[in-house]
Amino acid sequence: MNAIEAVERAQLAQRPRMKSGDTVRVHVKVREGDKERVQVFEGIVIGQHRGGLRASFTVRKVSFGQGVERIFPLHSPVIQKVEIVRSARVRRAKLYFLRDLKGKAARMKETKRAVTA
DSSP: HHHHHHHHHHHOOOOOOOOOOOOEEEEEEEEEEEEEEEEEEEEEEEEEEOGGGGGGEEEEEETTTTEEEEEEEEOOTOOOOOOOOEEESSSOOOOOOGGGGOGGOOOEEEEOOOOOO
């Protein structure tokens, strides 16, 4: 196992410490033909799956009245960067109940977040 962990450790990317309830802005590299551009996906983190190199997080947003969820591998080279826009106080690890809420009911109680440079 030590050899596997050593190989995985070299491939880990530096990402900010985020948790469920955070509103994040994920900058994703998108390939269209021979061109590459950066697309921003902003939404609430509704769940995380830990596991070293295989870790992932799910982000949900409402676009034109339709809920959109996207699962991002945390250490993928496709993700250029992750910005934390705001943080909210939540009492659950998985916020799947947000799928059933609409409008103002889906808002989270915002908390102050310590600025780390």
